[in-house]
Amino acid sequence: ETGVTQSPTHLIKTRGQQVTLRCSSQSGHNTVSWYQQALGQGPQFIFQYYREEENGRGNFPPRFSGLQFPNYSSELNVNALELDDSALYLCASSLDRVAYGYTFGSGTRLTVV
């Protein structure tokens, strides 16, 4: 059984650029949730995808968007990057939309300069 894998592990982007982060869910999991973790803070919910549809969204602007594919992997896209977008982006997979049994990946460290 494989866990959650995220790529890339680290990324540096320039303000105004766009970025795509990727997540492969744990085997058997059909739900992916994305979180943003600023330095020294707890993770904040961005959105959740279930069966290729967005199933809940946190307080993030529309320039944060996502996709889920038929194999349940997911992408997080951020347009028009701002300096405050610098953070660790975490992907968590689970079964059937629930928060029980979340498995987190190790995250993608995004730095915006």
Add this chain to the structure above:
Amino acid sequence: GESVGLHLPTLSVQEGDNSIINCAYSNSASDYFIWYKQESGKGPQFIIDIRSNMDKRQGQRVTVLLNKTVKHLSLQIAATQPGDSAVYFCAEKVEAGTALIFGKGTTLSVSS
């Protein structure tokens, strides 16, 4: 909005001591609580969870206590080891919600 908070940002203990990490939550509609451990450069790792219809749950060397009257959650770690050094987060899920709400975390430092 509602959020989960921790009482202390840091906790330093000696190896072999028992550790207690506290968390206060404010949403009475929360029905599920989790403790996570996060080591440097890694994602949060599940430690133990508890549903709102329980007040205590035990795992291996860890115990979670839930006091719904005062909206308080605690994590007790027995015989703390250097490998327990990490940041600990409590998280809550509001009933019928899809997201976890995390607190800011407590950094546990264990010295030998």
